[in-house]
Amino acid sequence: MLNSPDHAKMRRSLGNIFNRSSLAILQPAIEASAKELLDTFTQELGEGPADFCATVAEELPVITIGQWMGLPPSDHGLLRSLTHDQVHTQELFPTPSERALSDAATARLREYFTELIRERRRSPGQDPVSRWLQIWDTLEADRAAADEAVHSLALFMILAALETTSHVLSSSARLLLEHPHHLESLRGHPELIPAAIEEVLRYDPPIHMISRIASEDTELGGVPVREGEMVQLMVGSASHDPSQFVQPHRFDISRRAPHLAFGGGIHYCLGNALARLEATVLVTALLKRPLRLRISAPPQWEQRIAFRRMTALHLALS
Numbered sequence: 421m422l423n424s425p426d427h428a429k430m431r432r433s434l435g436n437i438f439n440r441s442s443l444a445i446l447q448p449a450i451e452a453s454a455k456e457l458l459d460t461f462t463q464e465l466g467e468g469p470a471d472f473c474a475t476v477a478e479e480l481p482v483i484t485i486g487q488w489m490g491l492p493p494s495d496h497g498l499l500r501s502l503t504h505d506q507v508h509t510q511e512l513f514p515t516p517s518e519r520a521l522s523d524a525a526t527a528r529l530r531e532y533f534t535e536l537i538r539e540r541r542r543s544p545g546q547d548p549v550s551r552w553l554q555i556w557d558t559l560e561a562d563r564a565a566a567d568e569a570v571h572s573l574a575l576f577m578i579l580a581a582l583e584t585t586s587h588v589l590s591s592s593a594r595l596l597l598e599h600p601h602h603l604e605s606l607r608g609h610p611e612l613i614p615a616a617i618e619e620v621l622r623y624d625p626p627i628h629m630i631s632r633i634a635s636e637d638t639e640l641g642g643v644p645v646r647e648g649e650m651v652q653l654m655v656g657s658a659s660h661d662p663s664q665f666v667q668p669h670r671f672d673i674s675r676r677a678p679h680l681a682f683g684g685g686i687h688y689c690l691g692n693a694l695a696r697l698e699a700t701v702l703v704t705a706l707l708k709r710p711l712r713l714r715i716s717a718p719p720q721w722e723q724r725i726a727f728r729r730m731t732a733l734h735l736a737l738s
C-alpha cells in the first residue's frame with residue numbers, strides 16, 4: 421500500500437534479494453526439501469490416497485522462506501496457519517467473523533515479528549532480517565523507526581510468499597494430472613517445465629484480484645474513476661481474456677504467453693523468481709519419480725475471490 425518515494429525506499433533497501441546468484445545458493449536446499457517431502461508423500465501413497473496439498477504444496481514454501489529468514493522449523497506450522505487466517509482481510513467481501521479471524525492473526529504475527537526483531541538485535545546473524553536492520557539503521561535516525569520498517573518487511577514477505585507459492589505448486593500437480601499428454605511430454609522434455617509453470621500461472625493465478633486507489637480522476641477501459649475511489653483489478657479474469665489469448669480456457673503448455681500473475685509496474689512481485697524456482701524444482705523432482713498418479717477425489721477449495729487456495733488435492737497410485 422505504498423507509493424513513491426516511500427515505496428522506492430523500501431524496495432531499494434531490500435536489494436535484489438532473489439537474483440541469479442542468491443537463487444543458486446538457495447537451490448540445493450529447495451531440492452533437498454522437495455526430495456524429502458516427496459519421499460514422505462510416496463510413503464503415504466503406499467497406504468492409499470494422500471493429500472498433495474497438506475504433505476507437499478503447503479510445506480515447501482514455508483520451509484524455503486523459513487530457512488532463508490532463519491526461522492526455527494518448529495514455528496513453520498504457526499506461520500502457515502496465521503497466514504491462512506490473515507488473508508481474509510484482503511478478500512472482496514470478508515464476513516465479520518473472517519475479519520475478526522484476520523485481525524487476531526495480524527496481532528499474533530505482529531507479536532511474532534516484534535520478538536524476532538528483538539532477538540536479531542540481540543544476536544545478529546547472516547540472515548535477511550539482520551541485514552535489513554543494518555541497512556535501516558543507516559536510513560532512519562531513530563532505532564524504533566528502523567525496527568518498524570524491518571518489521572513490516574519481514575511480515576509482508578511471509579504473507580506474500582506462502583499461500584501464493586503453495587497454490588502454484590498444487591495447481592501444477594492438478595493441471596498436469598488433468599492433462600496427461602502434457603505431463604508425459606514434460607517427462608521426456610524436462611527443459612520445458614519452466615514454460616509449463618508459466619501456463620499454470622496464467623491459467624490459474626494464485627492472486628485473482630489486485631486493489632488500487634486512484635490518485636487522480638482518470639478513465640480505465642472506458643470507465644471513469646474518480647480520485648480516491650478504489651478499483652479492483654480482476655487479473656484472474658484478464659488471464660482468460662479472449663482478446664488476449666487464443667482459446668483462453670484451454671490449458672496449453674506450449675502457449676508462451678505473457679501473463680499478469682505477478683502483477684506489473686513498480687509493485688511487480690519481488691519473489692517471482694523464487695516462486696518459479698520452487699515450482700520448477702518440485703515438478704522436476706515429481707516427474708523424475710517412477711510414480712503413476714491420478715486425482716482420486718475432486719480438489720477442495722477455500723471459498724475466496726482474491727487469493728486462491730486449494731485446501732486438498734488427494735492423489736492415488738494408478
Ligand code: HEM
Binds near residue numbers: 576588630691
Ligand atoms: C506464485 C507465487 C507468487 C505470486 C503469484 C505472487 C504475486 C504477486 C503479485 C500479483 C504482486 C503485486 C501486488 C500488487 O501489485 O499490489 C506481488 C507483490 C509482491 N510479492 Fe509476490 N507473489 C508470489 C510469490 C512471492 C514470494 C515467494 C515472495 C517473497 C519471498 C513475494 C514477495 C512479494 C513482494 C515483496 C511484493 C511487493 C512488491 C512491491 O510492492 O514492490 N511474492 N506478488
